[in-house]
């Protein structure tokens with residue numbers, strides 16, 4: 229969607245990290261905002277920063293792992309804020325252990341937030357987008373939605389899932405001749421705190437990304453209606469190495485330290 233200024237953008241996980249930075253970027257452009265997160269204090273801070281740019285901001289405290297809460301909140305949003313033009317499904321959580329060690333509650337929460345919440349929010353706002361034949365759905369997947377990584381099994385599965393979901397949506401919209409755009413974003417690790425402690429073995433090729441860089445690329449991708457953003461772009465080589473067979477893919481990932489990257493993970497110390 230080329231015109232973000234003047235449009236209404238809904239961002240999940242807006243209290244922190246990419247979501248918060250992206251909200252401020254949209255506000256700077258003159259875009260109105262609907263911000264969702266479970267962290268009330270962080271959400272209010274994000275909303276205040278955005279209001280500083282003179283735009284309308286509607287913050288909602290919501291637990292995105294609850295389908296009922298999502299649908300209830302969506303009804304409030306439609307009544308209070310109006311139609312959503314750009315939906316950014318960004319909120320995410322990570323367990324960060326081997327699958328054997330992962331508590332079932334954390335696995336379920338990962339799927340509820342990283343995957344199912346995307347389905348429910350698209351369900352909630354898609355009909356209105358279709359009626360107006362206008363909209364943009366942005367999915368924050370991950371490089372871990374392109375390649376399976378040790379100690380990220382549930383996370384990778386949730387991110388592969390939303391990658392496929394959004395690709396399928398794109399094809400449905402195309403077939404039906406709808407002017408609803410989609411963008412999948414697949415970044416490598418970034419310095420937001422979510423993946424605190426991870427290490428990268430070849431930083432000149434696979435650096436830990438600056439959140440501002442990621443957000444700038446998401447913003448540009450929406451403006452230019454790009455369906456896919458992989459960051460850094462070299463991560464796209466995974467698809468090439470897959471063609472050469474699993475042994476080559478595994479060897480490449482080992483050389484780049486992909487499967488040891490999570491060994492030093494601590495994550496957010498508060499969670």
Ligand SMILES: NC(=O)c1ccc[n+]([C@@H]2O[C@H](COP(=O)([O-])OP(=O)(O)OC[C@H]3O[C@@H](n4cnc5c(N)ncnc54)[C@H](OP(=O)(O)O)[C@@H]3O)[C@@H](O)[C@H]2O)c1
Nearest residue numbers: 241244245246266291292293318319320370417418420422
């Ligand atoms: N950072 C990276 O390296 C990286 C790389 C690739 C992809 N991503 C993806 O990018 C997205 C944003 O990541 P980030 O690094 O910006 O993360 P972040 O700083 O942790 O922000 C995520 C936000 O989502 C909120 N959230 C989590 N569970 C929620 C729930 N059940 N209901 C409502 N809000 C909830 C978090 O609240 P709490 O603080 O209370 O948890 C937090 O405010 C995620 O989907 C992540 O998987 C991140």
